[in-house]
Amino acid sequence: MTLAIEGWFTVEPDGTHLIGTRCASCGTVAFPPRTGGCPAPDCPGESMTETRLSRRGRIWSYTVARYPPPEPFVAAEPYTPVTLAAVELAREGIVVLGQVKDLAPDELAVGMEVELTCGPLADGPLVWMWGRAS
Numbered sequence: 001m002t003l004a005i006e007g008w009f010t011v012e013p014d015g016t017h018l019i020g021t022r023c024a025s026c027g028t029v030a031f032p033p034r035t036g037g038c039p040a041p042d043c044p045g046e047s048m049t050e051t052r053l054s055r056r057g058r059i060w061s062y063t064v065a066r067y068p069p070p071e072p073f074v075a076a077e078p079y080t081p082v083t084l085a086a087v088e089l090a091r092e093g094i095v096v097l098g099q100v101k102d103l104a105p106d107e108l109a110v111g112m113e114v115e116l117t118c119g120p121l122a123d124g125p126l127v128w129m130w131g132r133a134s
C-alpha cells in the first residue's frame, strides 16, 4: 500500500486518519503537519506535536473538476470528473480539502456530514477522501 503523501495521513484497520500538528502553548491545530513554530500570529509557541484529527466534518464547500489537472498531476484516461469537497473538521474547525468518494455531486450539500475514507489516485497511490458518514 503506497500513500500519496507520507506523514499527512495513515490508513489503519479502524479507518483513515489525518495527521496534523497541535501547538503545545495555545492548542492551534495545523494541517498539513508542520515543523517549526506555531502558525498563530500572536503565539510564541515553538513546540508542535503530532496529533490525529477528527475523522468527521461538515461540507463547507464543494465543486466538480470537469477538466483534467495540469502536469505534474496524473489524470485518468479518459478523464472522469472529480468531485472535491472542503470539509470543516468536527473538533478542530479547520477546513481540509479532499476528493469525494462514492457520492454524486447532486447528493452533496453545504453543511452535510461526511467521514474520512481513502481511495486511489489515478496513478495508484492512496490518498484521503471524503465519503458518506456511517
Ligand SMILES: [Zn+2]
Pocket: 023, 024, 025, 026, 027, 028, 038, 039, 040, 043, 044, 045
Ligand atoms: Zn500556538
